[in-house]
Amino acid sequence: MDINIKELSDELFLTTAKMITELMNYHRKLNNAPKEYWQTDEQSKETLQYWREKGTVYNVFLDNSPVGFFYVRFGGQNVAWLEDIFILEQYRDNGIGKFAIQKLDELMVENKVVAMFVDVIPRNTSAIKLYRECGFDHLNLIQLRKNYDKKLDKNDDIELLGFNFKKY
Template sequence: MNISIKELNDDMFIITAKMVTELMNYHRKLNNAPKKYWHTLEEGKKALNEWLSKGSAYNILLDGEVVGFLYVRYGGQDVAWLEDLYIAEEYRGKGIGRYAMNKLDKIMEERGIVSMFVDVIPRNTSAMEFYTECGFDHLNLIQLRKNYDKKLNKQDEVEILGFNLKKY
């Protein structure tokens, strides 16, 4: 199993845009969003172009085949945000994401990045587990949400810093 990551190039743009679309729609599915909010391939292409204007996208390859991507956005003070990590469903659970994260860590260190942040939806416990195993161990920011549409309310609760909150 030969895993590598490579900065996105024109040859891989469309396949990556398709994966961006799949990722965006996966998020919509997690949130039970109506189909009218799901992304099209055209929206995936537009999002990918916007991302490239603000950061870097890396394809994750398995034996030369694109099986995922990483998108990193850069900020001031030599910090970066891992905005998205996507592995095609049929390749998940094989250590490909962990390998890609290790490669990304080396790239970030070479670029002089001092810290990297990642946002995770609290309901996505598998992502929480993955990122903590990859060394994300500092709680940086808590984002609170208020629903006006009561259909969006969740029942699962979590205690954080003495506050009982609903897990979204």
């Protein structure tokens, strides 16, 4: 199994945009979001163009076939944000994401990045497990949410640092 990462090429723009649609709608499904909030391929093309302007997109390859991507944004003080990672569903649970993050780690060390941050929604326990296994072990920031559209409210409770919240 040969896994590599390469910066996004123009030839893979549409393929990667479709993966973004899958990623965004995976999150919408995970959160039981109404269909009106689901993302289209056209919106994903715009998203990908924006990402290319603000950061770097890397494709993940398995035996020379694109099976996923990373979106990484770099900031001051030699830090990076892993904004998104996606592996096509049929390739998940085979260690590809973990190995791809290891390749990304090597790239970050080469570029003298001193820390990388990642945000993850509490319901995405498979991502949390992956990030923990890949060394993300410092709690850096807690993001709170207030819903004005009550159909977005959740019922699952979670306790964190002595406070009770709704798990989003």
